[in-house]
Amino acid sequence: MLDFILNFPQPIKPSFPFYTSDLLVLGLAFKAYKSRGLTHLGIASSVATGLIHTHHPTLLPFSLLAGFYLTSSKFTKLKADIKASLTQHPNGEGGGEGPRNATQVFANSIVATSLIFLHTHFYYFVDSSYPWSNLLLIGIICQYAAVCADTWSSELGILSKSNPILITTLKPCPKGTNGGVSPLGLGVALGAGAFIGTISSLFLYSPTQQFLQCGALIAFTSVMGLFGSVLDSVLGATLQQSVASVDKNIIVESEGGGKLTDIDATKNPDYKVVSGYNILSNNQVNLLTSAITTAVGMGLWYLFFLP
Template sequence: MFLFRLTTRSLVILAMVYRAYKRRSLTPLGILAAILTGVVHSLHPWSVFLFLLLAFYVSGTIFTGVNADRKKLLTVSPDAANEDQSEDQSPETKDDGYETDGEGESKDEGKPKHSANIGKHSRTHIQVLANSVVASVLIVIHLVYCYFTYGSFSVENLSDRVTQKIFIGIVAQYAAVNADTWSSELGILSTENPILITTLRPCRKGTNGGISVLGLQVAILGGFYIGVFSCIFCPFIFMDWSVKQIFRYILFISSLGLFGSLCDSVLGALYQSSVVNEEGVIIEVPGGGKLSNDEEKKFVTISGKNVLSNNQVNLAMAAITSVVAMIVW
């Protein structure tokens, strides 16, 4: 049984790594971080944690590619923005007739000036850890608690309240990061302009802290997806729970997805600066980093303070959601 479990989980990890390598969705260090994360998730006798990691990774990479060309028009990297500014300052540069929303077309090339320099970059090891380290820590705590308290993972121990709370914390982390990923990747495609969560005023697409009806709906679905997925692989839910209890559990996890997405928006609106270039296009730092203070001065800040990077916001949001979920549960 142990050999079968080890082989199955190794194949799952290898499949994730191969997919990341072929699609270039992760950097080399990102792939290494994913392998280490997969190993930690595989240490636990329950398969649910590894499959939650798999479910999050697969859905996230799929939605990242949805209407990728359209999303490329909404943000630009700092290097590309600096190049554009240098070109604009050149005496040979002519007015290309760009609109302030960055969707104008170059007369020479017939496409947005910054489109070649923008896009979803391969995710780094920092991004991988920011979206999984809370779950990894809780998995280790769950292992230590069960072995030191009961010496095993027998069926009789599955109803332990501490065991269930830690389990809920792990699922909550994935509900939050998955909902945030879905709402970010799909919400930005809304036909309506988002509003800034702290002021409820319209803001540019891609602004940190911007929310839309579509984004909120997708966040709930992202949590629902994780809730259903965790039900399938969790050993105690179908064994002891009634249909009503399962329904309440999935509803709870769905609400955690929405909570995590809103928490991310609040943190982003307050502690992540949103800056635009001369064309009014949002500057997005590759790899989830943040602009240095000197870089920020080169552009126009439209909201937030330059305190946290996107990775730090994601990590804080995941931790807060997990703690809240364990307390409420």
């Protein structure tokens, strides 16, 4: 019944030498250095990750990585001063996202990077048309749908005019709360999934001749992006602790996506626990979300699109 989307052709191979795409990786790294979007170790890890993506036999993985990085960087800087005033760091200074570190880079890419290794093996040494090869490719796409949706919804959802609601209680919570959701954030997550699906469809289909296939893939990745964002909110609301300053009633967040180790809100009267247990860091939640979303996406593809 759904065979029309099953046997998509292999992604388009680049018509220029691979070292050209390697130069694109170095270009993105230089952009990150100039804009101070990444720490030095973050830049080194992004270069290593990017080179693995470009040495896939096609440009699809690198295009997903570049699309995710460029848009997320843009949205991170959007109204950064306003977002910084909505949270604070444990030292009492304003919050906001600083340069991302190596741990954050790997948390948002390691699942896809692992699948790229496997898909490259199938492409060159097994059979590029083997159905499992397509399944690995879908996993790569789903991972980027998840991390892109999470980042977009976090960076744009916090700008919602109304306070979010905690996904586990459906009660209002301060902006920046792990597990807080808003119509804007959920809508943005859906759009992020569609964005990743659009990039993917340009490599997998001919948009003019295979319109239905393109639309079906975009719809699929949109759902996976929304699923990833909701899953991230559930994990964040339960396994990641959100702490607020009693005086300001704003969320206290650790820099670099780490755990709040400097504050014991259960014993300090200046702080209160808004939600969750201090089990996972934000980076660990992101990694777990991308891994689960990838597995679910591959599972759904196996059930509905593989014979």
